[in-house]
Amino acid sequence: MTAPSKTHRRAATLAAVCAVALVSGCSLAPLYERPAAPIPTGYPVAAQSPDTRSANQPAPGGEAASVLRSTAWCTQFPDPVLRRLVASALAHNRDLKLAAARVVEARALHGIQSASRLPTVALEGTTTHPARNNESAHQVGVTLAAYELDFFGKAQSLSDAALHEYLATEQAQRAARISVVAEVVRGYVLERAAVARVELARRAAASRTAAVGLLTRRVAAGVSSPLELEQARSLVGAADTDLIEQQLVHARAGHALALLTGYGDRTGTEDAPPFTAAAFGAGWGVARAGLPSELLTARPDILAAEQRLQAANAQIGAARAAFFPSIRLTGMGGVASGQLNSLFTPGSGALQVVPQVSLPIFDGGRNQASLDLARARESSAVIEYERAIQTAFREVSDALAGQASLERDVAARTALREVEARRRTMTMNRYLAGAVGYLEVLDVERSLFAADQALLDAKRARLENAASLYRALGGCPAVSG
Numbered sequence: 001m002t003a004p005s006k007t008h009r010r011a012a013t014l015a016a017v018c019a020v021a022l023v024s025g026c027s028l029a030p031l032y033e034r035p036a037a038p039i040p041t042g043y044p045v046a047a048q049s050p051d052t053r054s055a056n057q058p059a060p061g062g063e064a065a066s067v068l069r070s071t072a073w074c075t076q077f078p079d080p081v082l083r084r085l086v087a088s089a090l091a092h093n094r095d096l097k098l099a100a101a102r103v104v105e106a107r108a109l110h111g112i113q114s115a116s117r118l119p120t121v122a123l124e125g126t127t128t129h130p131a132r133n134n135e136s137a138h139q140v141g142v143t144l145a146a147y148e149l150d151f152f153g154k155a156q157s158l159s160d161a162a163l164h165e166y167l168a169t170e171q172a173q174r175a176a177r178i179s180v181v182a183e184v185v186r187g188y189v190l191e192r193a194a195v196a197r198v199e200l201a202r203r204a205a206a207s208r209t210a211a212v213g214l215l216t217r218r219v220a221a222g223v224s225s226p227l228e229l230e231q232a233r234s235l236v237g238a239a240d241t242d243l244i245e246q247q248l249v250h251a252r253a254g255h256a257l258a259l260l261t262g263y264g265d266r267t268g269t270e271d272a273p274p275f276t277a278a279a280f281g282a283g284w285g286v287a288r289a290g291l292p293s294e295l296l297t298a299r300p301d302i303l304a305a306e307q308r309l310q311a312a313n314a315q316i317g318a319a320r321a322a323f324f325p326s327i328r329l330t331g332m333g334g335v336a337s338g339q340l341n342s343l344f345t346p347g348s349g350a351l352q353v354v355p356q357v358s359l360p361i362f363d364g365g366r367n368q369a370s371l372d373l374a375r376a377r378e379s380s381a382v383i384e385y386e387r388a389i390q391t392a393f394r395e396v397s398d399a400l401a402g403q404a405s406l407e408r409d410v411a412a413r414t415a416l417r418e419v420e421a422r423r424r425t426m427t428m429n430r431y432l433a434g435a436v437g438y439l440e441v442l443d444v445e446r447s448l449f450a451a452d453q454a455l456l457d458a459k460r461a462r463l464e465n466a467a468s469l470y471r472a473l474g475g476c477p478a479v480s481g
Helices: 007-023 050-057 080-092 092-115 153-222 226-260 291-298 300-321 365-434 436-472
Strands: 121-128 137-149 326-337 349-358
Touching: 080 092, 080 153, 080 226, 092 153, 121 349, 153 436, 226 436, 291 300, 291 349, 291 365, 300 365, 365 436
Parallel strands: none
Antiparallel strands: 121 137, 137 326, 326 349
């Protein structure tokens, strides 16, 4: 068997050095432990509907509810117009495009940091021509740039930190998608409610204009007084003013919805059902939530905060590693010769490995300050993580409280509106019979108009709360991605 040549032995030595360089040392990062959730084990009883309360009770066998029981419209919005608007927003909203770009940026930064753990190997060739003699030097080989052996896990910690920052950015993108969907739902509700307010103001103006015509004839016949006619005209003026205001509100609501959808939907809400229809918003917000601890895995903002906490934890490992010696390797393996034509002949092999050891002795306290900074940032990350959990708990509690109370509010205002409508009919009949004056008619007209407006506002608030509940529960997989 032929003995290996000197060149092969040198190449094998360089390969062995590279293999050693790839071996990572121990990590000096603290062992990560998820902080305890600083929230109660259940939602406030007053903030829950009966269905929600039952979801928080232990299930048969002693196991608590294990999943978030979200609304049916999470998996498929019942309104086709709303589904189209959501799809347009997910495709064209600029906030989502910006969030996606930041994910790509974070992924690239993680790739750069991960690459620093590997040696940089390049093929290089040099030719030297001395100025005072005719001797030349030719060299071709594989070079190993100054590479720091990661005996103390500094490069590993920095790579871990970059990975967690990337994962946090991914969760931030999920949060942005959930937020945009919730805002589209809310914007759709506001636009439809604004249309209903415009129609209400238009009907009120038409009804009061007809009343002015009636009173004009009654004044001419000597049945009513000119004062009553002026009072009726005052109501018409108020209705016209309200109509102008509501038209402006509707225009602005439409512009806001168009911005959310990235101006990608040309149809808009032309074929949308009326806000006052019984089917509009039916079933929205009827949700039951599982245990508060489930928010830790459902809310992307909480997951993002935890990833940032883990990144801060990894940065402590990198700061600790700075106190220890660093070892860098620079090497070259190849062939060298004074004559170009004999560069690749046997015996022209060359190998050079230059280790460099650096031991910090005095740095003016820089390393200690860096470690203190990393620890302070981790403490801040813990606080931000806990605050994210508490904020999520409060948002879910608020939305659950609104779910039941706003439903009752809509029912109560519906009943009140029916009472005011009957009172108006009876009062108008009595006025035409001469039993009461027109002041009572004015009073009942204002009351009915206010009841109509309050009912629209209550229904709008209930549907807005449904959007808030969707966001608070962390969205749904079908639309949050």
